[in-house]
Amino acid sequence: MRTTGWPLGVAALAVAAAAVGLGRAAPAQPSNDAEDLLTSARTASEHASFAGALAVTWRDHGRLRHTETYAQVEDGVIDLGAGQSRVLSRDGQRWVGEPGGWSLVLGPDVRAKIPPPPHAHWDLRAAPGPAVAGQPTMEVDAADPATGATRARFYLDRTTGTLLRRDVLAANGELLREVGFEAIAPVGSALPTPPPRHAAHDEPRPLTAVPSGDPAPETIGRGYQLLGTYRQPDGSVQLYYSDGLFTLSLFEQPGTVDWDALPAGDEQRVRGVETRAYPTPTTSAVVWGLHGVVITCVSDAPPDQARLAVQDVVGGGAGSSVGDDIARFVLGPFGWD
Amino acid sequence: MTPADLPDDLLSAYVDGELDADTRAAVEDQLSASAAWREALAEVTAARDAVRALPPLDLSPEAWDRLLGRVGADEPARSGAPGRVAAFRRSIRRQPGPWIGAVAGAAAVAALVAALVVPNQQRVTPKVATFSTQQQARASVVGDPVSALAGATLTQGMGR
Amino acid sequence: MADGVPTWEEVARDHGRFLYSVAYRLAGNADDAQDLVQEALVRVRRGLERYEPGSLEGWLARIVTNVFLDEVRRRRRRPADALPEDPERVLPATPGADEASEELSAEVQQALASIPEDFRVPVVLCDVADQSYEQIAATLGVPVGTVRSRIHRGRRLLRSALTGEGAA
Numbered sequence: 110m111r112t113t114g115w116p117l118g119v120a121a122l123a124v125a126a127a128a129v130g131l132g133r134a135a136p137a138q139p140s141n142d143a144e145d146l147l148t149s150a151r152t153a154s155e156h157a158s159f160a161g162a163l164a165v166t167w168r169d170h171g172r173l174r175h176t177e178t179y180a181q182v183e184d185g186v187i188d189l190g191a192g193q194s195r196v197l198s199r200d201g202q203r204w205v206g207e208p209g210g211w212s213l214v215l216g217p218d219v220r221a222k223i224p225p226p227p228h229a230h231w232d233l234r235a236a237p238g239p240a241v242a243g244q245p246t247m248e249v250d251a252a253d254p255a256t257g258a259t260r261a262r263f264y265l266d267r268t269t270g271t272l273l274r275r276d277v278l279a280a281n282g283e284l285l286r287e288v289g290f291e292a293i294a295p296v297g298s299a300l301p302t303p304p305p306r307h308a309a310h311d312e313p314r315p316l317t318a319v320p321s322g323d324p325a326p327e328t329i330g331r332g333y334q335l336l337g338t339y340r341q342p343d344g345s346v347q348l349y350y351s352d353g354l355f356t357l358s359l360f361e362q363p364g365t366v367d368w369d370a371l372p373a374g375d376e377q378r379v380r381g382v383e384t385r386a387y388p389t390p391t392t393s394a395v396v397w398g399l400h401g402v403v404i405t406c407v408s409d410a411p412p413d414q415a416r417l418a419v420q421d422v423v424g425g426g427a428g429s430s431v432g433d434d435i436a437r438f439v440l441g442p443f444g445w446d
Numbered sequence: 447m448t449p450a451d452l453p454d455d456l457l458s459a460y461v462d463g464e465l466d467a468d469t470r471a472a473v474e475d476q477l478s479a480s481a482a483w484r485e486a487l488a489e490v491t492a493a494r495d496a497v498r499a500l501p502p503l504d505l506s507p508e509a510w511d512r513l514l515g516r517v518g519a520d521e522p523a524r525s526g527a528p529g530r531v532a533a534f535r536r537s538i539r540r541q542p543g544p545w546i547g548a549v550a551g552a553a554a555v556a557a558l559v560a561a562l563v564v565p566n567q568q569r570v571t572p573k574v575a576t577f578s579t580q581q582q583a584r585a586s587v588v589g590d591p592v593s594a595l596a597g598a599t600l601t602q603g604m605g606r
Numbered sequence: 607m608a609d610g611v612p613t614w615e616e617v618a619r620d621h622g623r624f625l626y627s628v629a630y631r632l633a634g635n636a637d638d639a640q641d642l643v644q645e646a647l648v649r650v651r652r653g654l655e656r657y658e659p660g661s662l663e664g665w666l667a668r669i670v671t672n673v674f675l676d677e678v679r680r681r682r683r684r685p686a687d688a689l690p691e692d693p694e695r696v697l698p699a700t701p702g703a704d705e706a707s708e709e710l711s712a713e714v715q716q717a718l719a720s721i722p723e724d725f726r727v728p729v730v731l732c733d734v735a736d737q738s739y740e741q742i743a744a745t746l747g748v749p750v751g752t753v754r755s756r757i758h759r760g761r762r763l764l765r766s767a768l769t770g771e772g773a774a
């Protein structure tokens with residue numbers, strides 16, 4: 110399959126000294142209300158038109174790692190990455206492109222539940238923020254209501270409302286993850302986006318009515334509500350949750366964990382169950398096995414927040430636990446639909 | 447290879463990425479020079495894209511149950527000319543089926559489904575990087591898509 | 607699964623949609639597609655002993671193609687059988703597909719079914735089963751050059767069928 114070379118050319122993207130017109134403004138003027146700013150940002154990319162160098166930073170075993178990628182946003186189409194690996198967002202679909210071709214990893218799910226609002230479990234504050242990639246911003250901080258500690262910061266373009274940078278912080282304020290534009294320019298100086306030419310048959314299928322057996326747990330951790338369940342092409346079942354600000358998935362597969370085949374990670378025992386944790390550039394993952402089911406929890410929340418959900422799922426003690434519920438859900442008649 | 451020697455069926459191979467570098471270069475030269483070739487390229491590309499855009503199809507779970515029951519019971523095909531598949535199979539020397547050979551009809555379906563849902567001890571290596579991409583793809587629908595999807599472009603090689 | 611070789615039940619569970627999609631695009635209707643898949647799975651059951659772990663979908667594509675071609679040859683020797691109209695429900699895999707795209711898919715499928723099998727099979731193997739020319743050549747027992755020319759001719763015929771213009 111032919112691929113087109115994409116020069117990353119970060120240095121070639123000039124940051125304009127004056128404000129750059131980045132496409133049409135969002136239909137409504139951004140307000141100072143923190144929740145309005147966050148919810149508007151979700152759709153702002155449909156109206157924005159720009160390209161930029163995106164810096165991705167994450168903490169891995171105490172050390173900050175850093176890399177860069179490329180993003181182009183135009184008329185609701187988002188094209189990320191360059192060279193060997195790309196991601197395309199279009200018409201409610203998400204495609205991952207590799208040398209072998211494009212794979213459709215997600216299609217529209219009209220039956221997915223609406224997530225709770227961001228303020229449901231987080232205290233939000235908005236104030237004028239610093240310039241990001243040369244653009245003036247509004248900064249929204251999300252704090253843990255129990256401790257008052259800020260755990261996430263969002264920097265939104267004051268004109269268009271698009272999210273320019275997102276930080277995730279540890280409880281002590283240390284940076285855990287950051288995704289932000291370092292330089293942006295209008296589309297026109299960027300390369301055109303070719304549409305995906307071929308999809309491998311690998312999109313997830315929503316799982317709907319359960320004929321019998323136990324349903325997946327509706328809530329886990331501190332406020333993560335179940336929004337949808339999906340059968341992935343590899344046969345794993347994905348339970349997708351959100352607390353309104355962060356998201357979390359449990360991927361479940363029948364079997365036992367092959368620990369020898371997995372890379373080294375942070376090993377911890379949670380309620381007597383062996384787990385192994387891994388950071389990725391924008392998420393954290395925890396793997397464990399329970400009752401004949403291998404569970405991988407992936408979340409963009411701070412790891413300690415996701416761990417609350419892991420503790421909930423691992424459960425423990427006598428009687429039925431959330432983990433037992435999940436095992437029955439995965440292994441019961443609904444497990445093979 | 448001169449332009450005059452180039453067969454036009456190279457165009458499909460060109461679109462499919464099946465040509466070596468020299469032939470590809472020759473085709474590209476021809477495309478630059480010939481409007482007819484460019485038009486033909488557009489036609490085969492359109493036809494290729496039309497087929498590739500066809501959605502994958504599937505049977506209902508009930509239809510699968512019935513079909514797999516017939517496979518397990520070595521029954522004739524469901525439709526059309528009576529016994530033609532059975533006749534075909536009679537021409538092939540049969541090997542004895544394992545557990546399912548002696549079970550027929552609804553009992554075979556039940557046995558098949560039961561076998562598939564019994565928890566097993568298969569060793570599993572979770573594809574953490576793939577799961578991260580799938581989770582972030584879903585998150586990008588309800589949150590900011592750029593920051594949610596940025597990580598998916600970065601291969602970390604964790605059991606992928 | 608033992609030693610990387612799946613059981614036929616695992617093949618049906620994990621690759622059934624792939625098998626059915628390829629079979630449907632070859633045969634052009636649900637009834638024949640189901641028969642192809644059923645026969646293919648019977649051959650999978652028998653052939654698993656000799657399967658060497660590798661491209662499973664390539665192996666499956668070859669099996670369902672051979673089943674289809676066997677049936678094509680059989681029908682050429684006998685008069686066509688009248689198949690009953692039994693609309694077994696075929697599920698599109700993409701949820702929420704809109705009517706316009708379903709209509710277009712039906713048109714493309716109809717056009718695909720209208721071109722001769724000699725050209726339809728390599729086009730389906732390339733564009734539905736995602737096989738390389740070399741894999742298709744091995745499946746059909748023809749040289750790669752023949753695969754190339756049949757795919758090209760098939761796409762020109764398909765284009766003509768879709769636009770109503772005469773094939774070049």
